[in-house]
Every structure is written in C-alpha cells, then in structure tokens.
Amino acid sequence: ETGVTQTPRHLVMGMTNKKSLKCEQHLGHNAMYWYKQSAKKPLELMFVYNFKEQTENNSVPSRFSPECPNSSHLFLHLHTLQPEDSALYLCASSQDGGREGETQYFGPGTRLLVL
Amino acid sequence: AQSVTQLDSHVSVSEGTPVLLRCNYSSSYSPSLFWYVQHPNKGLQLLLKYTSAATLVKGINGFEAEFKKSETSFHLTKPSAHMSDAAEYFCVVSPLGGMNTGFQKLVFGTGTRLLVSP
Numbered sequence: 001e002t003g004v005t006q007t008p009r010h011l012v013m014g015m016t017n018k019k020s021l022k023c024e025q026h027l028g029h030n031a032m033y034w035y036k037q038s039a040k041k042p043l044e045l046m047f048v049y050n051f052k053e054q055t056e057n058n059s060v061p062s063r064f065s066p067e068c069p070n071s072s073h074l075f076l077h078l079h080t081l082q083p084e085d086s087a088l089y090l091c092a093s094s095q096d097g098g099r100e101g102e103t104q105y106f107g108p109g110t111r112l113l114v115l
Numbered sequence: 116a117q118s119v120t121q122l123d124s125h126v127s128v129s130e131g132t133p134v135l136l137r138c139n140y141s142s143s144y145s146p147s148l149f150w151y152v153q154h155p156n157k158g159l160q161l162l163l164k165y166t167s168a169a170t171l172v173k174g175i176n177g178f179e180a181e182f183k184k185s186e187t188s189f190h191l192t193k194p195s196a197h198m199s200d201a202a203e204y205f206c207v208v209s210p211l212g213g214m215n216t217g218f219q220k221l222v223f224g225t226g227t228r229l230l231v232s233p
Contacts, residue, residue, distance in 0.1 A: 004158070042119075043205070043223040056220075090158060101147035101166035101209065104221060106158035 003027040004107035006091050012113045013081065021076040021110045023091030031097025032074040033104065034066060037088040049074060050097035081114045088112070117142045117208045121224035129232050134178075134193040136227045138206030141187065148189045149207040149221070150180055159205065165189065176200070201231045 003026045013019050025032065034046040048056035049068040063085075065077040074091055088111050092104040122137040140146060147166045151159040163174025170182045176199075180191045189206060206224040 006158075040225070042225050043221075045220065092159075101164065103149070103161055103164060106151075106160070108156070108158040111156075 004091060004093055004105050006089075006107040006110050008110060009108065010111045010113075012115065013078070014115050015081060015083070017081075018077070018079040020078065021089055021091075021112075023074040023076075023107055025072055025074075025091075025093040025105070025107075027093060027105060029093040029095050029105070030071050031094045032068060032071070033092040033094075034074065034076055035090040035092065037090055037109070039087075043090070047076075048097065055097070078112075081112075083114050086112055086114045117146060117222045119206050119208050119222055119224040121204075121206050121227050123227050124225070125228045125230065127230040127232065128196045130198055131195050134191070134196045134200065134229065136191040136204050136206075136229065138180075138189045138191065138224060139187050140189060140206070140208045142208055147209040148180075148182060149209070150174065150178070150189075150191050151205045151207060152202050153205065153226075154202045162191070162204075196229075196231050198231050198233070201229055203228050 005024050007022045031050045033048050036044045036046055045058050046060045047066040052068050063080050067075040088109045090109045091107040094102045094104045118141045120139045128134055145167055149164045150162040152162050153159045162178050163172045163180055165172045165182045173179045178193045180189050182189050203226045205226050208222045
C-alpha cells in the first residue's frame with residue numbers, strides 16, 4: 001500500500017444526496033490533491049492543498065466542495081451531483097507540493113456512481 | 116504548455132516477450148517525466164521517474180525507460196512480460212525549471228492498457 005487511504009471505496013448516490021469522500025495520508029506530506037478519473041479521459045486535477053491552504057481549484061463546479069482540516073486529511077463533499085460526475089476519485093499526496101520532480105503518491109480511489 | 120501522448124491505447128504481448136509502451140511529450144521547459152501503473156480497482160503506483168539525471172531510468176518490477184530529448188520520447192520497456200504486469204500504464208509530465216505555479220502540476224496521458232496472454 002502507498003500510505004494513502006480513501007473511504008469509502010465504492011459509493012452510489014442519488015442526485016439529491018449529500019455525501020463525503022475521505023482521504024488520509026500517513027506519509028507526513030504537506031500537499032494533498034483530488035483527481036477525477038473518467039473512462040477514456042486523462043486524469044483531471046480538481047483541487048490542491050499545500051500546507052492546508054487551497055492553492056488550486058481547477059474550474060471545478062461548486063457541487064464539489066473540498067475541505068482540508070490538517071495536512072493528513074482531505075475531504076471532498078458532494079451535493080446535487082449529476083450522472084456525468086460518476087467516476088473514480090483519486091486522492092494523492094506529496095512532500096511539499098511545489099518542488100520540481102516531486103513524486104505524488106496515490107490512494108486506491110473511490111468509485112462513485114450517481115444515479 | 117506541457118502535453119503527453121501515449122501512442123497506443125492497448126498493447127498485447129505474450130508472457131515472456133518484451134514490452135514496449137510508447138510515450139511522447141511536449142514541454143516548453145526541461146520536464147520531469149513519470150510512469151505510473153494502475154492495476155484493476157487500485158490507485159496509481161509510481162514505476163519510475165526521470166528528473167534530468169541519467170537518461171536511462173530503472174524502476175520497479177524490471178521496468179525501465181529512456182529519456183530521449185531529440186525524439187521527445189520516454190518509452191517504457193521490460194525485457195520479459197509477466198502475467199502480473201497486466202494493468203493500465205500512464206505516462207506523466209511535469210514542468211521542471213518552468214514558471215512557479217506554487218505547486219507541481221502533473222499532466223497525464225490517456226493511458227495504455229497492457230494485456231498479457233499465457
């Protein structure tokens with residue numbers, strides 16, 4: 001395992017539900033990321049947190065709301081999602097976020113299905 | 116702007132034969148380059164990375180990749196495929212020495228699915 005855990009691993013929700021995805025990293029890193037992986041498309045960066053501060057919001061709709069209470073935990077709050085939001089949501093972490101050539105370590109992902 | 120092209124969406128090999136997964140990149144600056152592997156229902160795992168040191172990079176599980184600046188390529192190879200190598204492989208570029216965006220942005224290719232037959 002990579003030291004990055006995500007829960008739940010699978011989630012089915014209706015368009016009117018509210019749910020949250022959780023990510024935890026045990027690597028002592030300072031930067032955390034949310035990515036969306038859809039079929040036949042490259043990974044899309046959604047949000048970046050560096051030292052708990054959001055440094056990137058990659059034009060993500062407001063129905064996705066991130067939260068980073070500390071450097072080890074990252075949440076993605078979901079509400080009124082659309083079927084096209086069904087995808088694999090991956091969390092990643094890296095040591096400092098801004099260093100060139102830095103490796104990102106990924107969690108196993110949450111497979112989300114919106115009905 | 117940086118971009119990555121993985122030339123094959125699927126590659127099929129027989130167990131014990133060589134593997135070649137192709138990747139070409141475009142970058143305004145000297146890039147860092149990575150290969151990640153994703154097994155079914157798993158997250159992405161780093162196979163290897165290039166960061167302007169030796170052009171031939173060795174990774175885990177017998178994989179290696181060669182950075183060729185003149186060809187803007189970073190192809191992934193393995194001499195002998197194993198059944199456990201069946202997975203999706205992603206080539207990734209990140210700018211090195213470019214504008215400081217405050218964080219390192221990775222640009223992913225669309226992936227190559229490696230199929231290994233007995």
